[in-house]
Amino acid sequence: MASREDVIRMLQADMRDEHGALILYLQHAFMMGEGEEAxxxxxxxxxxxxxFRWLAQAITQLGGVPTLDRTEMELGGTEVQEWMLRDVRAEEDAIAAYEQHRDAIDDPRIKALIGRILTDERAHLDLFRSLNEETAAESGAGEEEGEEKPAAMDGEAAAVLDYATRHEYTVVLQYLFHSFMTPDDEASREWETVAINEMQHLGWFGEMAAEAGRFPLFAREMVHKGEDTKDMLDADLSAERAVAAAYAQHAERFRDSPDHADLVEILERAGENEEFHIHMFGLMAERAAAEQAPHQRPGVGATQPSRDGDASESEPAPKEPPSATSTDSPGFTVGSLKDSH
Ligand SMILES: [Fe+2]
Ligand SMILES: [Fe+2]
Ligand SMILES: [Fe+2]
Ligand SMILES: [Fe+2]
Known part of the structure; x- marks a missing residue:
């Protein structure tokens, strides 16, 4: 049956598909605007x-590295029905792939994880099928009236939205990746919380872009992957400082323009969150620095290179799967997944 490497490869493929589906659905939700369907x-x-997160946890526990690549799915189009059909197909493909992987994998914990995911995918398939039927019925009943014309948006504001969606998408991935890779459980949860907050920001900016008739950009900058907790936090702190300054500057520039009142409001709201992220990452960095100093916490030794002693300029220690220190409590069984929510 499948070797450990094969299992890692399958789960990485699943991660790419989850990432692709995530972007596909966000795009459609943003384009549809407010309302129950969206x-x-x-x-x-x-x-x-x-x-995506569960798969990443399983991969790190097997000693692999989670991937941030994504399966490219067709993102264009203007018709809701076309989008829903595409979403139905994405779910059908996901179900087929997961069933195949579940059959090929022996590890009962991973089989259970895939089984749990499959329950959601089947519910999604039902959802998209019924949305598809609804939109088909609506378009059969004649053209929708009162279609809202998107409000025009000037180039300067559009550029700010492009910058913001690109930044937010990048940091969602970067912080999730850091939460997957750190051996520090508490830091991992904190990163995840910030990533979810950035996802909200992506929603605010993405919906505003879509309202103005723009496709939100799902391009990202380089994601800083980092070597250890301290190194990752340094990168995240500079990302937060840069974006907090940029949002403040843009908010200031548009402050006196009534046309940009909504944009200013979002920039300020996100900006306040970014200030809080600076604060949080600062605290985490202090803690990481204290823990790297002479004594080490039990259980993180293998992944935290020691500061003092022999090889201060040596290569970072190879990542050990966290399961090496917690074999009795796998983090990716169905039970513990539920606890984490
Ligand atoms: Fe999924
Ligand atoms: Fe799904
Ligand atoms: Fe943000
Ligand atoms: Fe932030």
């Missing part, structure tokens, strides 16, 4: 993000 689709996107 909220349901956004809910499915949130489930995919949870799957």
């Amino acid at each position: 909220a349901e689709i956004e809910g499915a996107a949130r489930d995919e993000m949870r799957h």
